[in-house]
Amino acid sequence: METSNATPPTLSIRDLRVWFELRRWGFGHVGDVRAVDGISFEIRPGEAAAVVGESGCGKSSLMKTILGLYKPRTGSVYFSGEDIHAQGRKSIHAYRANVGYVQQDPFAALPAFMNVWQILEEPLIIAGGHNKANRQDRIRQVLEEVKIHPIEDFLPKYPHMLSGGQLQRIVIARAMILKPRVIIADEPVSMLDASVRVEILRLLRGLQQSHNLSFIYITHDLSTVKYFSEYIFVMYAGKLVEKAPIGRMLRNSSHPYTQALLSATSDPEAMNARVYKEVPSGEPPSLVNPPPGCRFHPRCSKCIHGLCDVQDPPEIHLTPQHQVACWLYSQR
Amino acid sequence: MNNFFHELRKYPSVIASLILISFLIGVSIYAITTIPYEEAKRLWRGGEEIWYTNPRQAAPEWINWFSKNKQAVSFSLRTTNPGVSRTILTEENGNSEIIFSIPFDYQYDSFPQELMIYFSSTFTAKQPYADVTLITPDGREIHLNNFALINRQTYRLSQDDRLTRWLRNDNVLQALFRDPQVETPTPLKGSYSVVISAYTFEANSTVDVELVMHGTLAGWAGTDHLRRDLSVALLWGTPIALAFGLLAALGTTFTTMVIAAIGAWYRGWLDELIQRVTEINLVLPFLPLLLMIGTFHSRSIWVILGATILLNIFGGAIKTNRAIFLQIKESPYIEAARVYNASDIRIILRYLTPRLIPTLIPQLVTLIPTYVFIEASLAVLGLGDPELPTWGKVINDAFVNSAPYQGLYYWMLEPAVMLIITSLAFAMLGFSLDRIFNPRLRQI
Structure with a gap:
């Protein structure tokens, strides 16, 4: 995707590392939780990217860093080519005015003591310049x-008077109210009834296309991704293991973890009941002491001993837009 | 809101407390409107010239409702009172005779303590002259005394030696008011009348009189050792107590909340500082500190109010509020507010603190009587504001003058009852509000 599009990226993330320091007795460094460990990607106007991964893989830390809530250890987030941390608070505030945030739990995302009018008025008051x-x-x-x-x-109306779907629409309205150029949605439908999920996803997609927004959609649920995005980024233990356009990813997934994730996605189809799905055993690794080499190697069925468990896999371009971090493809 | 009032009606204690609170507020409004503040202070400073119509340490009048043996109720009659007549007979040479007839009804089973006539007269050289007669219900006319008048003169029957000798009784009033037909001293009931004939010997000379009887009862609240009517203190004590309690409760609750929110939001050294200050303050004894301030610095109610608020801001509530704020702080809606650039101050005041208000209001209401009691305790210990009539001060006076040993229970009980009403009203309201705002308590 770096080469295909000539328009400059709205948001680019370069070698982002978010480490949380572990301390003993309030001081004394004992290690770091490497929630995000070297992630780079770019998003152009009108593009939507889904970040997919299981819980605990660092999705939320990545998202909060992109929102400027966490400060990265190394690397940074660039908005329209400018480092959002360049001038501290001032540049972060200027950047956030262009970012909308759609949260996971609409029941907790809205202050219970404000009515819809007040909820939507707050960002406008804070941004200023409106009578x-x-x-x-x-x-x-x-x-x-x-x-x-x-x-x-x-x-x-107050939030407790509204249904989950209505609340999520208010949350989206709040994210949209400052006319942002980027929307970051953190599992926007996972707390909703199945019946309203598709509607909300279509609404988001419609807004994204009509306003030419850059969209980061964070989810653990691959089945909702196809409504949405141009790209899928698969995240595992703080790293992106595979990046690909959605069509190619669904047909031609390359990383063993992506394949496992895709096969684990449940589709309500009668056939699926009889098919054996190979799900990798074990659990995601500790982010404090990640395994050496490829972080997926302890669970990988195609692990090459002496290589995968020793050296970090390189990022391999299968096509200009399809990259995978896996030793299996390094010989080609 | 409608729902809220509907909910309130389900609790009888709320109704009861609201009635009591509206009673207290009504008393406050009545006190402030009928007795202006400066007037209340002047009355409470007291003095014989203000309170001469009252006997000392007289019980309230309503004692008679509960007793078969009716005690004498104090009164004072001036020439302006209905029933009191003044007849002026002027002679040609400028001399005149003024006849005052002051009738009063006496239906009590005990003797009065004292009967006094206050004369006020004007003259240039020749003193007026007065002649005093008492007419009893059975028609006896008892000539009491006659004397020349100076500008202001008081005639006390009990101190008239001539009368003592003539009646052959040390207790003049008993001798005058007793029924001559009965062996044991019993008051003769019926209409008495004091007739005063005053003679003036100049054209512009005037005489006016006031008849004052000191019974053993006075007013609806009784009097203290300085003849002051306790009703002044009971009435004016109400707005003072309520204002003190409310201001202290508001001042501490909201500042505590904001300080706890600031600590929980910023964390770091600021939070540590607030926590350590709170812990030190919690160890300091509150009442002894107030006593020290009262003793060495000032007893003004404003100083005490300020000290009370300051010493209570860093109270235990900082800890509980902070615990709640630390939890609320992580809410998604706060995160959203940060993403749309809400400033720290805005988050603290508009997003964090409103969540605590429902738990804070019952707390605030139950705190009001606590502070009312603190103010009263200080007054009971003799450190009340020296100028203001307060309930605690009345209790202190009663205590210092050994009211309970003298059987003057009204003196202590009246202010105590007002304090009990206040604490009961606010405590009941606070507990009920707590149950309404925090419904989980209802099952317990």
């Missing part, structure tokens, strides 16, 4: 975009 009439117009506009109607009925 009351402007704010009112923008709130109506954004509620229309997330298909909340009748708008007047919803404005005075």
Whole structure:
């Protein structure tokens, strides 16, 4: 994807490492939790990328670092080519005004003591530059975009009066209200009923396309990804093991972990009941003492002893847009 | 909101406490509107010229409702009172005779303590002259005394030696008011009348009189050792106690909340500092410190209020509030607020603290009587504001003047009852609000 598109990336992440220091007795360094350990990717306007991985792989740390909530140990996040940490608080604030954040749990993501009007007005007040009439117009506009109607009925309501789907629409409206260029969605449908999931995903996709947004969609659920994204990034133990466009990833997945993940995805189909699925045994490794070499090698059925468990695998370009970090493909 | 009031109605204790609180508020409003603040201070400073109509340490009038043996109730009658007549007979030479007839009804089973006539007269050279007669219900006319008047003069029957000798009784009032037909001294009930004939010997000379009887009862609240009517302190004690309790409770609860939120939000050295200050403050004894401030610095109610708030801000509530804030701090909605650039101050005031309000309101309501009691305790210990009439001060006066040993229970019980009503009302309301705001307590 670096070569195919001439437009500059909105967001680029270069060699990002987020390590949390472990201390004993409040001082005394004993190690680091390497939640994110050397991740790079780029997203251009109008592109959506899904970051997929099981829980504990560092997805949330990656997302919070992209939001500027955590400071990376090395590497940085570049927005329109500028380091978001370059000028401390000021540059982070300027960057965040261009980022919308859609959270996982709509029931906890909205303050219970504010009504819909107040919830949506807050970002506008904080951003400044709006008078009351402007704010009112923008709130109506954004509620229309997330298909909340009748708008007047919803404005005075408090979160406890709304259903999960409606709440998630409000969360999306709040993320959209400052007209961001990037939306970061952290498992936006995992807490919702199956019946409203598709609707919310379609809404997000529609917004992304109509506003030409860059979109990072973080999930552990591969089955929702196909509604959405151009790219899939598969994350394992703090590293991206495979990056590919969605079509190629689903047909032609290369990394053993990706293959396992795809085969584990449940589709409600009668045939699946009779098919044996090979699921890798064991658990994700400790992020404090990751295994040497490829981090997946203890669970990998295709592990090459003496290579995979010694040396970090290189990143191999199978096609210009398809990269995989695995020794299996290094000879080709 | 409607739901909230509907919920409230299910608790009888809420209704009871609201009635009691509205009673206290009503008393406060009545006190403030009928007796202005400066007037209340002046009355409480006292003095014979303000309170001469009251006997010392007289029980309240309503004691008679509960007793068959009716005690004499104090009163004072001026010429402006209905029933009191003043007749002026002027002679041609400028001399005049003024006849005051002051009738009063006496239906009590005990003798009065004292009967006094206050004369006030004006003259330039020739003193007016007065002649005092008591007419009993059975028609006897007893000539009491006659004397020349100076500008202000008080005639006390009990101290009239001539009368003592003539009646052959040390207790003049008993001799005058007793029924002559009965062997044991019993008051004669009926309409008495004091007739005063005053003679003036100049054209512009005037005489006015006031008849004061000191019974053993006075007013609806009784009086203290300085003849002060306790109703002043009971009435004015209410707004003072409520204001002190409310201000102290508001001042401590909200500052404590904000400080705990600041500590929980910023963490680091600021949080550590707040925690250590709290721990040190928790070890310091609160009441002895207040006593020291009262003894060595100032007894002004404002100083005591300020000290109370300051010493209670870093109280145990800092710890409990902080624990809750540390939990709320990690909420997704706070994270969202950070992503849309909400400032630290905004997050603390608009996002963190509102979550605590439901638990804070019952806490605040139950705190009010605590502070009312602190103020009263200081006053009981003799460190009340020297100027203000407060409940605690009345208890202190009663204690210093050994009211319980003299059987003057009203003196201690009246302010004590007001304190009990206050604490009961707010405690009941606080506990009920706690159950409404925190429904999980209901099952227990």
